[in-house]
Amino acid sequence: MQPVLTAIEMQQADSAAIEKLHISPICLMELAGKECIGYMLEKLSLESPEGLQFLIVAGKGNNGGDGFVIARHLLNLGAAVDLVLLYPEGAAGGAAEANMSILRAYEEEGLPLRIFNSIEEAIPFVSEQEYSVTIDAMTGTGLRLEAPGAPLLSPLAEGVELLNALHERSEALCMAVDIPTGLDATSGHAAMPAVTADFTITMGFMKTGLLLQDGPELCGEVHVAEISIPGFLAEDAGAFLIDESFAAEHFALRSEGSAKHMNGKVLIIAGSSTGESSMGGAALLAAGAAVKTGAGYVAVSIPPSLAATLHIAVPEAIVIGRDMDSLMEKARWSEAILIGPGLGRSPESIDLVRALLSHPDIFEKKLILDADALYAIAEAGLQNVLSAMPEVLITPHYGELARLTGTDAGSVTKDPLAAATRFADTYSTTVLLKGRPTIIAKESGPVLLNTSGTEALATAGTGDVLSGMVAALAAKGECLPEAAAAAAWFHGRAGDLASDVSSLVSASMVRDAIPSAIEEMFDFED
Ligand SMILES: NC(=O)C1=CN([C@@H]2O[C@H](COP(=O)(O)OP(=O)(O)OC[C@H]3O[C@@H](n4cnc5c(N)ncnc54)[C@H](O)[C@@H]3O)[C@@H](O)[C@H]2O)[C@@H](O)CC1
Ligand SMILES: Nc1ncnc2c1ncn2[C@@H]1O[C@H](COP(=O)(O)OP(=O)(O)O)[C@@H](O)[C@H]1O
Ligand SMILES: [K+]
Numbered sequence: 001m002q003p004v005l006t007a008i009e010m011q012q013a014d015s016a017a018i019e020k021l022h023i024s025p026i027c028l029m030e031l032a033g034k035e036c037i038g039y040m041l042e043k044l045s046l047e048s049p050e051g052l053q054f055l056i057v058a059g060k061g062n063n064g065g066d067g068f069v070i071a072r073h074l075l076n077l078g079a080a081v082d083l084v085l086l087y088p089e090g091a092a093g094g095a096a097e098a099n100m101s102i103l104r105a106y107e108e109e110g111l112p113l114r115i116f117n118s119i120e121e122a123i124p125f126v127s128e129q130e131y132s133v134t135i136d137a138m139t140g141t142g143l144r145l146e147a148p149g150a151p152l153l154s155p156l157a158e159g160v161e162l163l164n165a166l167h168e169r170s171e172a173l174c175m176a177v178d179i180p181t182g183l184d185a186t187s188g189h190a191a192m193p194a195v196t197a198d199f200t201i202t203m204g205f206m207k208t209g210l211l212l213q214d215g216p217e218l219c220g221e222v223h224v225a226e227i228s229i230p231g232f233l234a235e236d237a238g239a240f241l242i243d244e245s246f247a248a249e250h251f252a253l254r255s256e257g258s259a260k261h262m263n264g265k266v267l268i269i270a271g272s273s274t275g276e277s278s279m280g281g282a283a284l285l286a287a288g289a290a291v292k293t294g295a296g297y298v299a300v301s302i303p304p305s306l307a308a309t310l311h312i313a314v315p316e317a318i319v320i321g322r323d324m325d326s327l328m329e330k331a332r333w334s335e336a337i338l339i340g341p342g343l344g345r346s347p348e349s350i351d352l353v354r355a356l357l358s359h360p361d362i363f364e365k366k367l368i369l370d371a372d373a374l375y376a377i378a379e380a381g382l383q384n385v386l387s388a389m390p391e392v393l394i395t396p397h398y399g400e401l402a403r404l405t406g407t408d409a410g411s412v413t414k415d416p417l418a419a420a421t422r423f424a425d426t427y428s429t430t431v432l433l434k435g436r437p438t439i440i441a442k443e444s445g446p447v448l449l450n451t452s453g454t455e456a457l458a459t460a461g462t463g464d465v466l467s468g469m470v471a472a473l474a475a476k477g478e479c480l481p482e483a484a485a486a487a488a489w490f491h492g493r494a495g496d497l498a499s500d501v502s503s504l505v506s507a508s509m510v511r512d513a514i515p516s517a518i519e520e521m522f523d524f525e526d
Contacts, residue, residue, distance in 0.1 A: 033069025453492025
């Protein structure tokens with residue numbers, strides 16, 4: 001899995017590369033610029049930029065320095081470059097300043113290079129020009145914002161406005177160097193205004209801010225450029241990105257001689273039915289998902305009035321009622337227990353959750369708590385009970401985590417990484433916080449981020465499918481954090497495969513696409 005760094009972690013990796021490994025800043029900057037050229041040509045499907053026109057807007061830090069290297073290489077390859085300096089020359093110092101002096105020397109050679117010393121000086125010329133690519137080299141990991149949405153000050157604001165205006169009214173692609181200007185590399189919150197890029201070449205390692213909040217909208221496609229900062233300098237990163245090989249590694253294939261009871265026994269306690277309403281669908285989706293994720297046995301505790309429906313919808317499942325003795329017998333038999341989808345919010349459901357969580361046959365198993373089980377925990381104030389359980393995972397969305405922590409959804413939305421990590425540490429539990437990205441936090445461990453999946457999953461019932469998948473992987477032998485992470489990845493991929501038109505995807509379609517999403521991994525590995 002690739003590390004995902006905060007701005008501070010990236011600055012530490014940069015410093016370690018320079019101070020401990022003696023890699024020169026000039027060398028890092030050179031590689032950063034070269035990587036941008038290579039990837040940009042790939043995006044343009046061109047062998048060479050010869051004859052094309054590029055605009056670079058540069059800030060006063062090392063991000064601007066990367067822009068100077070890009071300018072030089074473009075000129076070397078026969079392109080024409082307009083460079084806008086937002087700040088007086090020499091403000092950068094170090095490697096950036098050294099690269100700027102090379103450009104000044106180039107200027108004397110009569111190359112197609114125009115250097116503008118301010119945005120005002122540039123405007124009359126650049127507004128007339130057609131560019132192939134406009135390049136944002138104003139700020140990267142050095143940007144500091146007081147608050148999300150804080151105003152970006154002059155001259156950065158004018159630089160951003162220029163690039164965004166060109167983006168809107170011309171065919172030019174906009175490339176962000178490292179991070180779109182205005183985007184906080186750690187939190188993913190954007191300033192006002194911020195650059196909207198078509199693609200972002202980020203240096204060395206992925207940054208958290210590219211995956212959170214406004215990050216995905218502003219970055220476009222993200223490419224991580226290898227600039228010779230070795231991976232071991234990011235080993236202690238606070239976050240890692242779940243990928244397909246991780247997911248495949250955590251899907252145990254059935255061994256040839258295995259029997260059904262050896263391939264994961266899941267108990268799902270879900271669904272509700274009262275005189276007024278019935279919530280059987282969630283149980284059906286979770287059970288179907290567990291079956292399609294390859295569990296050897298799936299038992300479902302559901303109100304007796306829904307049993308016939310479940311038999312028809314998921315014929316593979318064993319159906320039991322709500323009687324405590326049969327529930328506990330199946331709990332002892334099972335290897336992972338999922339409680340919650342469609343359980344309802346009545347006082348009886350809350351009492352049921354309280355009773356279940358106090359029983360060792362339940363809490364000593366790998367336990368996955370979802371949906372209405374989370375409502376019951378919040379209502380009955382059972383959060384502390386989680387701390388005593390050996391292996392427990394909660395799978396809230398933002399609203400559910402807010403209810404569990406006594407805050408509003410807005411504060412989880414503001415910093416979901418911190419909210420998930422805090423809960424995991426406080427209650428010694430694993431948290432799968434659903435969203436974009438999905439965040440898996442475990443006590444004192446690095447956070448895992450999942451970016452597979454799209455708005456195809458933004459439809460009722462996909463969360464029930466996900467919790468059924470987690471339960472199956474956990475029963476098949478994975479520890480809960482890994483089961484959650486692999487399930488999240490497969491779930492996103494199943495959403496992609498469910499339909500070519502994301503707006504038509506339903507939760508049943510995601511459930512039905514699970515086998516293809518998993519199968520594909522093994523084709524990939526072969
Ligand atoms: N050795 C290194 O550290 C390397 C850095 N690289 C590049 O350098 C970048 C980081 O360079 P820097 O640390 O110089 O920072 P940046 O180039 O991101 O620039 C930040 C500059 O903007 C100013 N600034 C910060 N917040 C501001 C705000 N709200 N309003 C106005 N100005 C603000 C800062 O004072 C600083 O001068 C990376 O993103 C990457 O592009 C690469 O060249 C690879 C090597
Ligand atoms: N825009 C989106 N992009 C990616 N994933 C999404 C998006 N919207 C929702 N999801 C995913 O869909 C699932 C929805 O779960 P949840 O809100 O619990 O639904 P429900 O309660 O209806 O089953 C989560 O896994 C979430 O991460
Ligand atoms: K930038």
